Amino acid sequence: MERSDIVGAAVELLDTAGESGLTFRVLSARLKTGPGAIYWHVANKSELLVAATDAVLTVEAGGDTPEETIRAIALAVFDAIDAHPWVGAQLPRAPSQxxxxxxxxxxxxxxxxxxxxxxxxxxxxxxxxNYILGVGRQNAANAQAVTPGTTRADFFESAWGHLDPAEYPFLRHVTKQLMTHDDRAQFLAGVNLILKGIKG
Amino acid sequence: MERSDIVGAAVELLDTAGESGLTFRVLSARLKTGPGAIYWHVANKSELLVAATDAVLTVEAGGDTPEETIRAIALAVFDAIDAHPWVGAQLPRAPSQxxxxxxxxxxxxxxxxxxxxxxxxxxxxxxxxNYILGVGRQNAANAQAVTPGTTRADFFESAWGHLDPAEYPFLRHVTKQLMTHDDRAQFLAGVNLILKGIKG
DNA sequence: TCCCAGTGTGGAACGGCGTTCCAGACATGT
DNA sequence: ACATGTCTGGAACGCCGTTCCACACTGGGA
Incomplete structure (x- = not known):
């Protein structure tokens, strides 16, 4: 057995069963071996998560202008987290990975x-x-909190519906915009905001 | 026993022993009771963490201008995370808390x-x-990774020292600035950057 | 050919975790 | 006095990451 087999199976488990679905026991079972065999190739679970993240997040720079390239990088990270929500939780956990x-x-x-x-x-x-990782984490948390089949309106209703409009006027005010907006587009808008600030 | 006693003891444990130091067993021991008594007042550990975060993060708006107030809010969050690093990890975990x-x-x-x-x-x-929460999370992770007594230079050396300068020219380039800079000031610089972008 | 060091395996076991369960203590209203 | 609902605390459950160890397998030196 190779280390890459272990990492691959871990990614598969994380994708299908979420963060809590990755266990050395079920990983052992899937690889038809024992925990000892896994620990021979991987030091611990944290290292396994880092390796899984590393395998999934492959970003490369490509664009006509620096600004365009930054947008492309940001979207690549966003899309990777969208496809593998557990990455959103994993990335900020160890900033030096x-x-x-x-x-x-x-x-x-x-x-x-x-x-x-x-x-x-x-x-x-x-x-x-930090903005990119922050949004990614947020999206991952939301994705985990939402049970499949929930509409966007349901989500905001359950999250913000109980808020007193007198106490939270802003959140109630922007709710209507959120109903129709696209997470990815909003993420990009934030990136553009920061880019505007950078360019002065 | 009151719920506030439990939350207070939880905050104390989190502050002194870190995120992993909060356990229903040691919490029971400190409160001289059993786990069952705690579960009567608190549904589960997640709810306890939310309550602890809520108790520690008290931010209020105060400033002459909106811009100044935003800076004050951001710094209040930053300082709270600095004082209680576990809050940095907890905040992005449940965006609706x-x-x-x-x-x-x-x-x-x-x-x-x-x-x-x-x-x-x-x-x-x-x-x-998202920027505020992102930096907070990052700072909390760094604070946890650093053993007391480590200098700033040691930290960057251990995190980035092994990087190939040919492959990571930018990170190596900015390292020297990081040696002398202040986390809080840099955080504020980021906020100002975004504010500049917002003001257009 | 035999052996033996080194590489890799897998299953049992350990300590600790969040959580559940339940017998009973205690106060309160009748 | 007793029944009821509130609250307690300790035992137990199932699961986790991790460690340990007896054992197969393999390749090269005697």
């Missing part, structure tokens, strides 16, 4: 290419990265 | 006060919120 560093590096280079001053490059790249 | 909704509402109102167009209010407030 290779998958995050790769994204950070890619964004940073494009920020440099935008002509941002040296002293502000880290702030700019970090703002973008 | 009251503590998050309160912050969202406060930010949203200030965004409205800034004169942002109706259709963009949610995007703007959401970008700010």
């Amino acid at each position: 290779p998958a995050v560093l790769r994204v950070f590096e890619l964004i940073g280079r494009q920020v440099q290419a935008l002509g941002v001053a040296d002293a502000e490059q880290f702030d700019a790249a970090s703002a973008l990265l | 009251p503590a998050v909704l309160r912050v969202f509402e406060l930010i949203g109102r200030q965004v409205q006060a800034l004169g942002v167009a109706d259709a963009e209010q949610f995007d703007a407030a959401s970008a700010l919120l």
Whole structure:
């Protein structure tokens, strides 16, 4: 058995059964072996999650302009989390894992290419990265909270419906917009907002 | 025994022993009771964490201008996470928990006060919120990863030191700035970046 | 050819977790 | 005095990550 077999089976389990579905016991069963065999190739569960994330999040930079490229990177991360919600929870858990560093590096280079001053490059790249990871985490949490078949209206109703309009005027005010909007488009709008701030 | 006693003891445990230090067993021991008594007042651990977060994150809006108020809100969240790192991990876990909704509402109102167009209010407030939660999560993860006594240089060395400079030019490039910078100031710089984007 | 070190396996077992269950203590209203 | 509903605390359940260890298998030196 190879390490890649283990990681592959782990990804499969995470995709089908969610974060809590990945267990060394069911992983053993699926691989028709015992926990000991798995621990020979993988140090612990945390390392397995990092490896699974690394295998799933493959982002590359491609675009005509730095700005366009940043949008493409951000959307690639968004789409990966959309396809594998557990990644959204995993990414911010260990900020130094290779998958995050790769994204950070890619964004940073494009920020440099935008002509941002040296002293502000880290702030700019970090703002973008944190926003991307933040939304991803949020989307993953929502995806987990929603039982299949729930409509968008149902979701907001259950989350915000009980709020007192007098106490939460803003949230009630924007609810109507949320009913029809697209998560991906809104995510992109946020990226553009930050890009606008970066470009000054 | 009151529910507030349980939440208070939980906060104390989380502060002193971290996220993994909160256990119904040690919580029972500290309260000199059994798990059953706790479950009479609290449905499960998740609810306990939400209650603990709610008790710790008390943010209020105060400032001369909307922009100034947003900065104050953001810093209040940042400081709360700095004082209680476990909050950083808890906040994005359940986006609909009251503590998050309160912050969202406060930010949203200030965004409205800034004169942002109706259709963009949610995007703007959401970008700010996601950035704040993202950085908080990141800081919390870092705080947990760092053993007391580690210097800033040690931390970056262990996280990024092994990176190939040819493959990660940007990260290596910004490392020197990170050695001397202040997390709080950098967080604020990110908020200002987004504010600049919002104001157009 | 025999052996033996090294690589890899799989099942049993350990301690700890969140949670459930239940017998009973206690206060309260009749 | 007693019945009722509230609240307690300890035992037990099932599951988890992880460790341990006896055992197959394999390839190269004597």
